[in-house]
Amino acid sequence: MIESLYTPLAMLIFPGGLFALALGLSLKGLDRRLAARLQGRVGPPLAQPFYDLVKLAKKRTMVPDTACQPVFLGAPLIGAVAMALAAALVPIAGFYTPDPLLGDLLVLLYLLTVPAVVLMIAGSASGSPFGAIGFSREMAMMLAYEGPLVLVVAAVAMRTGLGQGGLVSFSLPEIIAYQQTHGAFLFDPLLWPALAAFLAFYPANLGIIPFDIPEAETEVLEGPLLEYSGPALGLFKIMSALKAVVVLGLGVALFYPIAPDGIAGLAVHLVKLIALMLIGVSVVRVSCGRLRIDQAFRFFLKWPLALAVLSLACVALA
Amino acid sequence: MSNFTIPVGPLHVALEEPMYFRIDVSGETVAHVDIHAGHVHRGIEYLATKRNIFQNIVLTERICSLCSNSHPQAYAMAIEQIAGLVVPPRAEYLRVIADEIKRVASNLFNVSVLAHLVGFESLFMHVMEVREMMQDVKETVFGNRMDIGANIVGGVRYDIDGEGAAYLRAQLDRLAPAVAEITALYRTNGSILGRTRGIGVLTRADAVDCSVVGPVARACGIDYDVRTKAPYAAYDRLEVPVHTLADGDVWSRAMIRLAEAATAIDLIRQCLDQLPDGPISCTSERPPIPPGEAIAKCEAPRGELIYYVRTIDSPRPERVKWRVPSFMNWDALRFMLKGAKIADIAIIVNSIDPCISCTER
Incomplete structure (x- = not known):
């Protein structure tokens, strides 16, 4: 009985689902506040992402006439559920x-x-030209950063x-x-190139400056998200909050999972996230501008890919 | 790659004012641009003929917020020509000061919006904060942050006393290093250079064909500035360097604007040094304006601004017509946007610093 409940609970309550959502929204709140302070602004309250979500939940979802309705409304749901599941797949060292x-790890990838x-x-189903441009940009970005990510993960997996x-x-x-017994990969020179590649990957995956190209506000008006409103947009916000927890949690698990057992392990995990x-999101996004899609594509094929291959080669040869 | 038609404007986050670009794109590349205007037409030229000559000073100031000093100045110059009024020297210097204060604020505004469009929000905030010093100056010296109401027919409305001059100097001393720092940033920052070098290039030949003016022309290597070609107010007694660059890209236009902001600071200092004593207006009452016609031009932050005024035997002018710099510059957008990427459309449009409210009035 307990065992059969275990998986749904992990997805819905902890560490996926509600817990990850609350954590993700809090992280976003912290990020917005710090970015504002770095830019000389006061910034929103820490709970602003929660308020936004509540507000969106109360609003009506408008579906454009040109949109394909089932896909338009189904896409955010699939995204949010997939991320809730992914959040349950990320271990918390010493605690979960x-x-x-x-x-x-492969399922997580x-x-x-x-x-x-x-x-x-969602972008192509919305019937908006900006959504379509967002589609092509998102695809280019994905092609650019997925390769290095797989190689980074492979390097870590091979090292282990x-x-x-x-x-x-x-x-x-x-x-x-x-890593608990042999020391964290963060201090393993063989994996430093992989770490650098990972540090380039996750701003791209989280869609923040300099890699927020598919959703660039001043260029394509949020791209795929342009036509979304109300609860459907809220689901995208949930997906994005959960994704932050998953991607950052994956980074912690791959490179620095050293933590004490029990509840202290959870606390240490939160501090690391x-x-x-x-450091990796707020500071990065306030300290540079956006790249163009071709520049970003070239960047990923040049640096993170090369670094990831280098790391993999080092690990394989060492 | 598929083809789309995307609307940029009339309401678009990247445009400050309503302007409509119908852009046919092929993949990420611009194939064709249609520019449509007319969304903020307010009939001001007609309105100007329904108000008396002196009320129009107030009206022309409200055509546009960023060039709000250049419009009444050119208008007043035209009226002064018709009436044969001689502006006292002190007023001429004060006109230059007002002009240059607005120029610093306007140019910094445009450069900061460039950072915003590139997605570099921190730089945007920083430049806006620096610009705020000039806003403080306007509020302190003129009593208003945008429409400073400096000009009247025959002189200026405001005066700078010893205390005012000391305050102005102190603000300029704070502003000059900040502008120098911003210039260095735009010259070296990778994010800015990567998105602005070689983007939206307007060749010198195209620039001449389109008769572009202001920083857009000077960024293409055209050495044209009304302040030196046809000096007005006190510019003939000041040292006005004209900055030019050869590349004609977005970055060059931004650098010209920054260089002109630095020059403007220097010009204000020169004016404060040379400021002669005397009256600030040639007449204390409203002078009679005889029938006649005149053309006057001045260098607005965006370029050459030309006013034509015809008066008849009536308190109201028969015709007031102006040609604004953005009108000349936005035709050049067709050349700049040719073959551009979607990501650069907003950056290129912003680089001519379009002033839609001036152009459509």
Whole structure:
């Protein structure tokens, strides 16, 4: 009984679902406040993302005449559910280990592509030319950053697998356990290029400046999100909040999962997420401008890809 | 790659004012541009013939917020020509000061919006904060932040005393290093350079064909500035360097604006140094305006602004007509937008600093 409840609970309450949502929205609130302070503004209240969500929930969803309604309304739902599931797949060192039946790192990688795919579908289903441009940009971005991400994950998996005497290990709990005993990959020179590639990946995945190209407000007016309103837009906000938790949590699990057991482990995990969000997202997005899609594409093929390949080669040869 | 027609404007987050571009794109590249205007036509030229000559000073000031000093100044110059009024020297210097204060604020505004369009919000906030110093000056010296009401027919409405001059100097001393710092930033920052170098290029030949004016012309290497070609007010007694660049891209236009902001600070200082004593207006009453016609022009922040006024034996002018710099510059957008990327449309449009309320009045 308990076991059969375990998976739904992990998806709906903790660590996915409600917990991840609250965490993601809080992280967004912190990010907005810090970015505002860095720009010399006062900034919104920390709970602003929660207020936004409540406001959107109360509003009506408008569906454009030109939109394909089932796809238009289904896309955000699929995105939010996929991210809730993904959040349940990310372990919290010392506190939570996902059920192996739920999936491993490879499943997580697949789920991580869902938000981008969903945005592409939403953009093209909305019938707006800006949505269509957002679609093509989102696709280009995805092609650019997915490759390096897979190679980064492969490098970490291979490092763990080789360290354990096997070849590769795509189990996050094993990767964490390996780092708990052998030291975090953050301090492993072989994986530094992979870490750098990962640091370039997640602003792109989270859609923040300099890589917020598919949704660039001053260019394509939020692109795929342009025609969305009310609860449907709220679902996209939920998806984006959950995605922040998943991507940052994945970064922590891959590179610095060292944490004490029990509730302290959860606290340490939260501190790491906040630090990563503030340093890796807020500071990055206030300190530069947006790239053009061709510039971003070239950047990803040049640096993160090369770094990830380098890291993989180092790990394989060492 | 599929083809779309995307509407940019008349309501668009990247445009400050309503202007409608119908843009046919092929993939991410602009294939054809249609420019439509007329969304903020208010009939001001007609209105100007229904008000008396002195009321029109107030009216022309309200044509546009960013060039709100250039319009009444050119208008007053035309009326002074008709009436044969000689503006006292002190008033001429004060006119230059008002003109240049507005120029600093206007140019910084445009440059900050460039940062916003590039997605560099921190820089946008910073430049706006620096511009705020000039806004403070306007509020302190003229009593208003945008429409400063400096000009009247025959002189100026305001005076600067010792205390005012000291305050102005202190603000300029704070502003000059800040503008220098911003200029250095735009010269070196990768985000800005990556999005503005080689974008929206207008060749010198196209620039001549379109008769572009102001910073847009000077960024294409055309050495044309009304302040030196046909000096008005006190510009003939001041040292006015004209900045030109050869590339004609978005970045060059921004750099010209920044250089002119720095020059404007220097010009205000020169005026304060040379400011002669004397009256600020040639007459204390409203002078009689005989029938006649005149053309006057001045260098607004966006370029050459020309006024034509014809008076008859009536308190109201028979015709007031003006040609604004944006009217000359926005035709050049067709050349600049040719083959541009969608991402750069807003940046290129902003680079001519279009003033729709001037152009459509």
